[in-house]
Amino acid sequence: MNNSQIKKLLNSVKNGSMAVEDALDVLKHLPYENLAFAKVDHHRTIRQGVPEVIYAKGKEINDIAAIAGSMLKKSGQFLITRAAGDVYTKINSLCRQHKKTARFYERSGIIAVGENRKKSGMVAVLCAGTSDIPVAEEAMVTASFLGSRTEMINDVGVAGLHRILDAKKIFSHANVLIVVAGMEGALPSVVGGMTDKPIIAVPTSVGYGTSFSGLTALFSMLNSCVPGIAVMNIDNGFGAGVLAHKINML
Amino acid sequence: MNNSQIKKLLNSVKNGSMAVEDALDVLKHLPYENLAFAKVDHHRTIRQGVPEVIYAKGKEINDIAAIAGSMLKKSGQFLITRAAGDVYTKINSLCRQHKKTARFYERSGIIAVGENRKKSGMVAVLCAGTSDIPVAEEAMVTASFLGSRTEMINDVGVAGLHRILDAKKIFSHANVLIVVAGMEGALPSVVGGMTDKPIIAVPTSVGYGTSFSGLTALFSMLNSCVPGIAVMNIDNGFGAGVLAHKINML
Amino acid sequence: MNNSQIKKLLNSVKNGSMAVEDALDVLKHLPYENLAFAKVDHHRTIRQGVPEVIYAKGKEINDIAAIAGSMLKKSGQFLITRAAGDVYTKINSLCRQHKKTARFYERSGIIAVGENRKKSGMVAVLCAGTSDIPVAEEAMVTASFLGSRTEMINDVGVAGLHRILDAKKIFSHANVLIVVAGMEGALPSVVGGMTDKPIIAVPTSVGYGTSFSGLTALFSMLNSCVPGIAVMNIDNGFGAGVLAHKINML
Amino acid sequence: MNNSQIKKLLNSVKNGSMAVEDALDVLKHLPYENLAFAKVDHHRTIRQGVPEVIYAKGKEINDIAAIAGSMLKKSGQFLITRAAGDVYTKINSLCRQHKKTARFYERSGIIAVGENRKKSGMVAVLCAGTSDIPVAEEAMVTASFLGSRTEMINDVGVAGLHRILDAKKIFSHANVLIVVAGMEGALPSVVGGMTDKPIIAVPTSVGYGTSFSGLTALFSMLNSCVPGIAVMNIDNGFGAGVLAHKINML
């Protein structure tokens, strides 16, 4: 309920077309209505910035299809993350019924529907090793879906400095950098020494033994000697894509 | 702002004694005012149920005194937890200026001002070893301050079953039991097998080596083979006292 | 052995109808007999408050059926938790032989036999996300089985405050609140700021990476800035249901 | 060495004014010289974006003064973090000798010299509890020092929703939000549900028992149900200030 609506109500009370009791009834739920209004507002900002998203892992195909179905009726714009091939088959046929196209990124398991086609700014995604690509792809697809131009630079692990130095030509044009690495997670520090752009570090669960499924990379990134690196949860490419896009849009 | 206040405002608009714009101004902040009202409401429930509390550890005496001073002007009812003797001296003289009495429980370091003198129901506090007494006292004083009758039963560790069996005569009259233990934290399970009353378990940091400053007792309590035991953070006697009182008052 | 029984024995000794040695034999085992008596007592309280329960996970169907069979002959009232569909098929046919009905709650895997039909009081179960529903259902079914009225409120995660504020209308009628959440486990704190009723927090294993299968939610809940929140083991909906019912019945 | 310098060298070789061996000598170190050039470049970006900083904790006063002295001669712009009062006294008199002013922020222990006086954009710093203020202040002073306008909003813990809702009026004008919280670390999730601006979450070591000196807050923030929250190391207000300023300047 916005100001003009309240004003209209008050005028109705003033001119007697609405009883005080009826007005009271409307007004006493105003906090919640206002918050419901905030909800609508919030939804709008969601459409501008962050897509609706279904985390598919562990969900049954039918449940995913049901949620996707309701989204197809509402905004028609959403991502499904960590999906297997059979989920895509199901969602794709569902989308066709709504005259929509679903795009499937197999390595990361993202299904994208209603991607924002107007891209602006640039988000660079650096990826330490080939095993980290699924997470890097999740980040890149998310940022791209939301409307950022993206570029992915693979296999620039710290053990070969020349590769990172070569990559500088590319990532120096970006507004934000997403740096994805597993094992010792040192790449964000090295890249951080080469740029003054905001860096979003994503640890991956790549490694064995004391990599602790990504914990070592995570803690490494949190302790970077380069100040101001933003860190995400392990394998959270989606979150990195969202944040990178938000920053890119500023 | 409550219903009658809104009604009065609407009537003022109706009879013209208040301009629509002025009423709008008041009403458009209603959500917040309503929430501010909820705040007041919340404060009231706080006065009924949970005391205002200052966690003294690590705070400077003057800061504590300043907060206490403002409380003495407002409700005049509050607890200070984990306080040293010098804090008490300061607070006590401050209370005297306000014609209030501050009571100091030395072992737990609680200072109580404006204790609820009408007690009802009964909360039993069982304490495994003498080193656990500070935490047990914090729980007991808190529940008592809020208005519960309390009884403490010390030194009933699981290594001497007869002591716990003897204690049953006492704790079987309580509505709620608080069970405080460090080291292996087994007491709540044993007591839980002897009563059908709600049990609140408080792990303490008593022990060494793999007691991990209370973590072992905490995990032990969370894994009790007796279903439905409520567990608190390590050494959190205050929280246990609050919960026990809430349950006791139902 | 109660007082009148002991008196009778003493009179038998006095009047010579019982030899001193025989009386000694009876009396020297008295502690155990008394405790055996306590056992009967204990069983009675169990029937009043907590159901007998079989944790099905990892047990073979035949073993579960055997225990269930013995329970059908005794109290005829029990829960089986974390059961798969084939367990239900087996138990259901077993129940029919005893003219009993077994009800199966598929999402949580609870099988309920001999539910208490008379419900009183109200336990509200708040559930942060759809993935947390199995644990929330386990809590709700348990409390309901024992005789509490229950209401479940789904999908009220902290990222959308208006949803929780809307839910207040419902949960403010409850005597106890069970709050179920995974990931960062923040919901109990937020709800705790809106009510003065006892809150039982249940962390779930929902999440990935540093959610540590529920540990992060657990520790978050133990550290709530709202004092007096009761915390359960990870995914322990059953324990929460038992505690909520105990408190509700006070 | 830039292109025109190389061209000049090549022309000298061509016209014989420089011997091939001498040119070789210059060129074979070119990578390092180029990188040395990058170093200068890097220093420039550092002056634009990130201040030189001395982490005072555990360092001796004389060592700190020596480094500060060399900085006073170079850029004259630097921060000293986690400094005690005696460090300030020393640095202040040193600054006066260089006709500079050192400003001391006592709660966070930051000493700022040569602050950027032209402020633009806005960084909001939200702080859950009064004990978190030192970290929040470190973040705010850092961002301000670098040239961001800043606003701090204290004591908006999740247990009192109305306070956060009230704060929305203020933080909705910021480009970036820094959210500082200890204990269960839930504030970033709640704030994240109310804004579409980038959020930088800083866990603090405030709490006891299973707060694990900030680990619980850290993991809570990494697992936020709001996607795209940037997380810093525990108590790392400085890093948050740097990142916030970088984003604010985009």
Place this chain on the structure above:
Amino acid sequence: MNNSQIKKLLNSVKNGSMAVEDALDVLKHLPYENLAFAKVDHHRTIRQGVPEVIYAKGKEINDIAAIAGSMLKKSGQFLITRAAGDVYTKINSLCRQHKKTARFYERSGIIAVGENRKKSGMVAVLCAGTSDIPVAEEAMVTASFLGSRTEMINDVGVAGLHRILDAKKIFSHANVLIVVAGMEGALPSVVGGMTDKPIIAVPTSVGYGTSFSGLTALFSMLNSCVPGIAVMNIDNGFGAGVLAHKINML
């Protein structure tokens, strides 16, 4: 090489039937031979006290059969632990070829060949819950195999004190007690308060959430308030059986 063998060699040298050089050749490896002798000695004590044992988990059937085959030729006395049914089938037919009998304990997966039939002393094995039985059986079978009389007492969890008190009649005749428990691991403390016999505590991996696959039970047992409880690795029934037998034989 034992004393009499050395003496014989020396006599051969003395009477000239052995050359000094040949004797030197034998003797210069004596340290190793002596240690090999110690090996034989060790083997003898092994036969007296500890069985040869094959940990089957993760080994291929053919490898297990090969080792068992060599043992059948040597001592003919050995245990295979954590074996599945197909291992038993293989080993059993192998034993028949050597006119030996292999006994299979299905719950714990132990295969016993050449059990010591003369039993003496008594080892009591207490088991908290039915899920702990596999570990308890491993302990009991091991001790029995080595020559101890054993008795197992099941389902004496701490939540029902009367059951443990009743069990006292049985376990008070034992020389050593093995106490097996998962979840909160409190049983050894409770039993330890009822006996002055040595107690060997075995934590099991039974439980979920913060039972951490037995870690909580392990730490609970290491922190027992009853002094002098011997603790084993998680699920290590075999080790408990060996130690109990060693103590029982003293």
Place this chain on the structure above:
Amino acid sequence: MNNSQIKKLLNSVKNGSMAVEDALDVLKHLPYENLAFAKVDHHRTIRQGVPEVIYAKGKEINDIAAIAGSMLKKSGQFLITRAAGDVYTKINSLCRQHKKTARFYERSGIIAVGENRKKSGMVAVLCAGTSDIPVAEEAMVTASFLGSRTEMINDVGVAGLHRILDAKKIFSHANVLIVVAGMEGALPSVVGGMTDKPIIAVPTSVGYGTSFSGLTALFSMLNSCVPGIAVMNIDNGFGAGVLAHKINML
């Protein structure tokens, strides 16, 4: 209350010298009295096996003196562990008032009063390094106090095998071995390969970095490739002494 006391009471009832009601009064508390009796019984076994003990660390001198005073009046036999020199001074003068002698072992901080002078059997205490001696001494003094003959063998770390082999001559006469080691905690495994006697391993908090204050030694000992090693909590020499004495007395 023992059998003959009950018999006497029954005879008093029989011959009329005691009224039935009076006898009932005595007997109706018999379970507890019996358990109190068990308590006395337990105390007796305690006197035979385990000393009463005060853990001095963190207790105030006056509290320790008070408990010691009551023990001096009861059994006159007790240990105080982890005591500083000033505690000894106080206790010693107290003992003199009771015509008792207190002996102080400075390295381990044990004060022993009323030591059992009749020693039998032998407990060997092996100590890996000189820093582990305080814990080893605590074990040795405890076992000796209770009545075991003891021998300590220092500085037999695994890095010098000859020293352990030399020590075999000494420890092969013991009934039980206590092996004390910090850092990697390998000594129990090496000693376990050289004897068939029961071994009690005590990890110490000696070390730095990943010794984790004794955790690494503890886990090392729990994972020994020698089956049947009894493991104690970190630095728990007292527990090792108690267990060793119990086994030695069998």
Place this chain on the structure above:
Amino acid sequence: MNNSQIKKLLNSVKNGSMAVEDALDVLKHLPYENLAFAKVDHHRTIRQGVPEVIYAKGKEINDIAAIAGSMLKKSGQFLITRAAGDVYTKINSLCRQHKKTARFYERSGIIAVGENRKKSGMVAVLCAGTSDIPVAEEAMVTASFLGSRTEMINDVGVAGLHRILDAKKIFSHANVLIVVAGMEGALPSVVGGMTDKPIIAVPTSVGYGTSFSGLTALFSMLNSCVPGIAVMNIDNGFGAGVLAHKINML
């Protein structure tokens, strides 16, 4: 680009056969080309010291074959680690097309192509138990592939000292020792007391319960009382082989 190549270019400029602009074009990328040169250099050292390696675990057969195919065209020398049998079948047929032989080590899953046939120096690989052999084999095959002579000594666990003492005759001829052990990881300390050669310790994930998949062995090795033991990640036989060969070649 090396010195003589630069010299040639400068001479071309001098004698006019190359335009200054063209030379500039080549030279301005020199840093990167130099680093590319370093890359070539690095590749050469790699050929001398470290093989190219594909970690097969979790990769699809086709991907592995593609990388192997490109390596067959380049150096024709590489290792594939942690490969299953079907990977070998694929790679083997690929190698035959290139007239190369692939050798498969089944226990460790290494496929070796283009092994260095000239061996020198000696690397001894000691292996605590039979379950540790896969890791030991990975270490041995790697060192051998690179050109070291190797010898493996199995089943020399610390529980049987005579076996290690016997092994000394063999390992005393090596330049470097690789010591592989799981469970308590004590073998490197014991071997370290018997030699002054560099020791590389490799913890394995062999064990259960508190072996924590190799963490206990790892920490044990890091805390060895023998100074200067080099420690590898859990199960990292490949790394140990590389380091041993590097040291052996000095």
Place this chain on the structure above:
Amino acid sequence: MNNSQIKKLLNSVKNGSMAVEDALDVLKHLPYENLAFAKVDHHRTIRQGVPEVIYAKGKEINDIAAIAGSMLKKSGQFLITRAAGDVYTKINSLCRQHKKTARFYERSGIIAVGENRKKSGMVAVLCAGTSDIPVAEEAMVTASFLGSRTEMINDVGVAGLHRILDAKKIFSHANVLIVVAGMEGALPSVVGGMTDKPIIAVPTSVGYGTSFSGLTALFSMLNSCVPGIAVMNIDNGFGAGVLAHKINML
């Protein structure tokens, strides 16, 4: 006892100058005598390679002086690590009495007596930040003391790649590299990509929050993407120096 001694004994037996029984007596202790001999042998290798060392932390000055005194009488060559200034004063005056010089390295707290003056080979010590210097100095002094030439390169953290590239000119002349770093511990990976020499990585406890007193750096180093990096315990500069010298001497 060596071969000629045994031969002499056998001849004595042969010619009757020694009785068989007497010879037996000598021979049956041969293993131990031989191992005692090995002890002497071991001491010799110790003198050649590794210094005797006293870890001063937590030891009393008099104890340190006593051990140092005995060493001054034996080899006169030893190191004291982690010593404070007062220890040096004491040791220095003690050395003067023995006409020896003690050298004190204040930052690392090493006291060196009887340093090997003949240096050969080269060990480079790279140090990430100024706070890591104490550990780096401990490594450098140890290697130098044992006879290696050493060079330390400070402040080459990964955030400034040009500094490491510049350092390459220096460290490329070394046989072994010691790389010391705290926080995220990334330096060994970056250096490892620039050299084929053996690298010894030493994590330091420098950092705060999730640096976990060096654990993050340790795990980072164990997970390096550069194969074959040797890792030491946290802050263990001494161990690194010993290993580096051993490798340098090959």
